[in-house]
Amino acid sequence: MFVEDLGIVLRSQPLRERDRLVTLLTENHGRVTGVAKGAIHSRRFGGSLDLFTSVSVRWKESPTSELVRIEEACTRKDFATLRTQLENISAAGHFADLTCRLSQDHQPAREIFLLLAHYLVALDTHPVTQELVRSFEMKLLDRLGYSPELECCCGCAAAFDGVNSLEVAVSLQRGGFLCGDCTPSGAPVVSGHTLVWLQHARLTPIAQVHGLRFPLMAQEEGVQVLQDFLRYHCPGLQNYAFRSHALLEQFLAENAQRPASTQSTAAARSSAT
Ligand SMILES: [Zn+2]
DSSP: OEEEEEEEEEEEEEETTTEEEEEEEETTTEEEEEEETTTTTSSSSTTTTSTTOEEEEEEEOOSSOSOEEEEEEEEEEOOTTGGGOHHHHHHHHHHHHHHHHHSOBTOOOHHHHHHHHHHHHHHHHSOOOHHHHHHHHHHHHHHHTOOOOOSBOTTTOOBOOGGGGSEEEEETTTTEEEOTTTSOTTOOEEEHHHHHHHHHHHHSOGGGGGGOOOOHHHHHHHHHHHHHHHHHHSTTOTTOOGGGSHHHHHHHHHHTOOOGGGOOOOOOOOSOO
């Protein structure tokens, strides 16, 4: 049976001498992995099977294997500008890698497909920032249904505002944070600014994330909290080394050393996130 869909190339590697093994996240059929015969030397596929490329793709399913046979792929967007900056390539690689690990074969995940597509456009039009990368991770958790509860205490349900959220404790098991009254003595806490950081990362519309700037301390705590939540809740990420994209992390850390006068919190609550 032939199937047609839109897809984004998450992984692409040579297979034997002439073929490519390609994993795509498709708009309507989830993650699809297949073999593109003769893709290495023939012009049939052009650059359509390069990493991150957005394609119209047609494949043939196999009755005996999860692997499909990719018959045709036409480039819709090649993200050429993104590919001119090493840091942006590295960020796109991180997004594709996370997406590949957290999506499932043939399980539709249209929201995640759209999230990745919009973030690749953001990387194609803006320099990568800490805020852009972390907001992708936060929104990915959100789309997967694992977003931490950020509005109220997981212990007593009191809304986080004012003095009860000056410091909060992370509770991975309960999927959120505990207010001062509910925090066991000696438990490690994070600043309320970090909570606000995470709220903005989740709620700011994708088209505006390049304008987000967060205070340095909240960034450092926020990165740690976010990665702890990703590892805790997402099957397959327990042993994922976020530092594997060392170049990206180094660049983001250096880029975060801004003078205080340029730091601001760009609140942008909107339902269109
Ligand atoms: Zn509480």
